[in-house]
Amino acid sequence: AQSVTQLDSQVPVFEEAPVELRCNYSSSVSVYLFWYVQYPNQGLQLLLKYLSGSTLVKGINGFEAEFNKSQTSFHLRKPSVHISDTAEYFCAVSDGATNKLIFGTGTLLAVQP
């Protein structure tokens, strides 16, 4: 079965600094990866997704992620964060056999002034 690991439960960072949120997935022949963001007391919204093609994927709000098959990773990055980026970020992998989306435990990005 597919699985996703987000090792960092919380990442504190100062405003305008770069940030990387880590995500590792279980190896599979075909893998489809997603990053979602959740603001307090709201649902999730899609930041970006990797299906195939270029390993560098650009998303909304200046975020990007790089698919690395050899390291089974899909880390999320932003070169300069804002206070408004404070939220919880979830990495997810799609299970093609069951049409289920399997989420990691999330990383809280806490941007400080």
Next chain:
Amino acid sequence: DGGITQSPKYLFRKEGQNVTLSCEQNLNHDAMYWYRQDPGQGLRLIYYSQIVNDFQKGDIAEGYSVSREKKESFPLTVTSAQKNPTAFYLCASRGAGGYTGELFFGEGSRLTVL
């Protein structure tokens, strides 16, 4: 505007009571999902439905029930058999693209058992 509507946003329940959470979508999506969110545990799948009149158990279905009589609606009942029902519940739907497609989420329902 197209989207997913969950109600109520906040709900309090006494122990031993069943409660039903509503989820309605006007996106014309075939697949719908219910997730439970607890601090530090991410989102765990309760039930999902890929088509009307059909649904499957997710990873934590015990103590929950669903129905899918209409394409637009996927209500979740939290029964008295659910031992620890206090949580944030999220409904989602998925359209064309199957397992490569984006999930669209509602704003959630927060259930507190008193």
